[in-house]
Amino acid sequence: MFRGTNAISLDAKGRLAMPSRYRDRLVGACEGQLVATIALEEKCLWIYPLPEWEKVEQQLAAAPNMNQQVKRLQRLLIGNANDIELDGNGRFVVPPLLRDHAGLDKKVMLVGQLNKFELWSEEAWLAQTDAYLEQQGIGELPVELQSLSL
Numbered sequence: 001m002f003r004g005t006n007a008i009s010l011d012a013k014g015r016l017a018m019p020s021r022y023r024d025r026l027v028g029a030c031e032g033q034l035v036a037t038i039a040l041e042e043k044c045l046w047i048y049p050l051p052e053w054e055k056v057e058q059q060l061a062a063a064p065n066m067n068q069q070v071k072r073l074q075r076l077l078i079g080n081a082n083d084i085e086l087d088g089n090g091r092f093v094v095p096p097l098l099r100d101h102a103g104l105d106k107k108v109m110l111v112g113q114l115n116k117f118e119l120w121s122e123e124a125w126l127a128q129t130d131a132y133l134e135q136q137g138i139g140e141l142p143v144e145l146q147s148l149s150l
Contacts, residue, residue, distance in 0.1 A: 002112030007122065009106055014099055015091045016108065023090045032086030036094065036119070037077050038101050042128065045094070045102050045119040052115045053081070094119065 006019045018026065026032055026049060035053035039046050048056065060078060063070040080101075084092045094104060107122035120128070141148075 001114050002117055003114070004112045005125075006110040008108050008110050010094065010099075010104060010108055014094050014096060016094065016110070018086055018090045018092065019110065020090065022112075023086065026086060032092075034084045034086070034092065035081050036084050036098055037081040038098065039118065040073075040076065042118075043102050043121075043124055045098050045104075046113075047084075047110075047117040047119055048115070050083075 002022060004021075008016050008019070010016050026034070030049040030051055033050040034047055035050060036045050036047045057078065060070070060074050063074075065071055065074060080098070082095045082098060084095070086092050098104075102119065103121045103124060104119065105121060109120045109122050109125040111118040111120060111125065
């Protein structure tokens, strides 16, 4: 499980260093093999350890592809998926098309989301966090969250 927010810098080649607190787990769980794709609702990227990504692929492969919504999801998620690998220094390259999609420049935020990471531009992450905080308390919680204790 991945949690927490990490401020990281992209270098001129589009590489970033995976924080050390995640590196050993990623090397042990998937030999540093990751998959990056676009997020569906925000301008960020989703980065999955390979075994977690394979679960997503299996679900998408089992869905009826004659359904236009399913086809759209398959095209967006699978069509934009890129295999990435941690190098010996724990770094990986964010592919240029994905960097452009998410508006990533030098300052980025790597956000743990349990089974995957989100990669945001620092500016977009701070704006989104502020927007979420402003929305707290507006409306009712979905039924799925009403039994949650924090």
